[in-house]
Amino acid sequence: MNPLQVVSIAWRAILANPLRSVLTALGVIIGVAAVIALTGIGQGSTASITRSLESLGTNLLTVSGGRGGGPPGLVRFGGPPTITLKDVQALREHFAAQIAGIAPVAQGNHQIKFEANNTNATVIGTWPDYASVRNAQPAQGSFFTEADNQARKRVAVLGYQVAQDLFGGSDPLGQKIKIAGVSFTVVGVLPDKGDSGFASPNSQILVPLNTYLQRLGRSNNRGEPTVNQVYIQGLSKDTLKDLQNQITDFMAERHKISNPDEYDFSVQNQADALASVNQVTQTLTLFLGGVAGISLLVGGIGIMNIMLVSVTERTREIGIRKALGAKPRDILTQFLVESVVLSVGGGLLGIALGLGMARSVGNLMHITPLFSLSSVLLAFAFSAAVGVFFGYYPALRAARLDPVESLRYE
Template sequence: MIILAAFKIAFTGLRRNLLRSLLTMLGIIFGVAAVIAVVSLGNGAKAQVEKQISTLGQNVVMVMSGAASRGGFRMAFGTSGTLTLGDFDSIRKEVEGVAGVSPEVRSFAQVAVGNQNANPQIMGVGSDYADIRTWRFASGDNFTEADVRNANKVALIGKTTATQLFGGEDPVGQVLRIKNAPFRIVGLLSPKGVNMMGSDQDDVVLVPYTSAMKRLTGDTTFRSLLVQAVEPTLLTSVQAQITELLRQRHRIQPGRDDDFLVRTQQEISEFATETSRVLTLLLGGVAGVSLVVGGIGIMNIMLVSVTERTREIGLRLAVGARGRDILLQFLIEALTLSVVGGLLGIGLGWWASDWLSGMMQSPTLIAANSVALAFGSAAMIGIVFGFFPAMKASQLDPIEALRYE
């Protein structure tokens, strides 16, 4: 009953001193709005990156060959082909929990159909590749294990390349020439969009890796392999097994560095979102400081309010209010200020993140937990910073308070 009455008093007071209340709440409003806008921007960026990483496939472990050293400069992983056909086979046969393995033999070449030509990425892959990357077919179907074994001249074509070469026509059954070798198109891949680096994943022609190595690149080793684990929980186990296996096969002494790199999809996702995460934390922290400043504003106005209403407090004490009742009343008033400010801040933050998303051409994602966090901290701040003035009010001497002019 006292709590209900205190809320009523708090709301009446808030309406009565509308301008003052609004100015007091401003710090909280901006603090909450800033937290929500910043976190939603960060979440949006993170979700975008994660979506792009998910185009890599499902439960994927990437294996990259070691770095080439040229004239003392060590180059990036994957520049030197240290992964052999034997490595590929033993991963497929010896590692437990593996659903599929495929090499990626990358090259660029001009492809032509009639008088049309394009310059897509030519990727030599195994028959598991489309499954690993959860790449569906818009038309036609995958090539077979037999095609891989026999280095058949068959190809899968990405949407972008297909449109460039065939316009709207169905390319399945047509023949395209890669470096003048004719390849029969057996499947049209569904579009996947751009990857993390911003390049079009649909501007691609997939051929059996055997064909690619024999007819296009002349390589005998691989620079990267994609491995699919059966379940997400097996990712780290598969990663560890591959590392162990390759160290053995490459005869790397204990204590020496690997000449290859094994990364799970999760790790890649974490690396990619790390920057945006740090930035979000940093900006969120700045916004949090503004919340604290808002709290100080509330404390200030509550102190003024306690002084202004000294006689009222005296009267309440005289008619039987205990110190605790007065404490509760002023705490609830501070809480009301901060909570109303928090609600207004959520509205403003919502609007601001919409506006930012439009202006910065980047998606925003308002997460329920960031709203709850911002609102919760606003309420907490109301209680924490309202406590001192409320304590002061509750400890007033009734006689002096009644006499206060």
């Protein structure tokens, strides 16, 4: 028989029991759909997290204060402040030629009021470089200047959600708000950065660092003004690792600490954070994809089971075909093609279902799923392989049936 005849006969056999055929392919359909949907959502989540981190600034190093102790590189936070304003000024002067900007951050949660409206927000005292270092250019108004910082002016740049909570649809520029009872004039409003969880920029207020330290800040036990973190923007990704090492050595020398286990600060690289996040999400995606792949194996077992039943039901038909001159390889090919058609058809339906599921789940989670051609082709190829692997034994069994015994079968 030519290939078209084989496919035609296999297709008629499948349509003879449509409900059973659909239920047989259901395991493959669900398996392929789950693989496509989970990998699409996983890749979309990875891209979304990467974009969120990069939207807050690129080529970033973060110097954080804390108490040393424990394994190398571990810094425990929540103790006495350890990074002083003098440290930040020394960093700016020493690395001026190697950095694009530097922005110290002193922050705390405070109640914010405007007339009868009030809300709670994270108030951040920082330098004007914060606008470029952390990609925080205002959508309305402007950022405060170095002159504002030196003069300790009480001006503020509001996060998007804070502006909405206090002013609704009104223009907040030039209005006076109270932060912990201290009056500030609004000079800018940040764009909507989306809800990125605990430290969402939408729920922050930015004020000049000197103003913050005078009105809201804290000092260490020697009375020196301190900051929580320092954001440093490197000139390029290529030099970021070397800059990280230099800053670590510089801070250790300033704090007179020679043992890395006792460092009272840490210098973190944004590229390392991105790599860690991507590794975690990719590992989780592969794990979920593997779990979904198990359902493909279950579907393959279902195909084998039904094909064995089909061979038993069609024993007399096989005998008649052999009596009319069909060779064992023709019988083998016929049943193998039936199995492959079931699995490939299930794979195609599964791909369509998976794409739809990923888009629906993505809309609910506000994530844009990403689909790679390689993952779609891999899922399809695996479904076809399942049909061949699990269909071969039933097809071989049919091909080996004795024609005389098959004709006698009732």
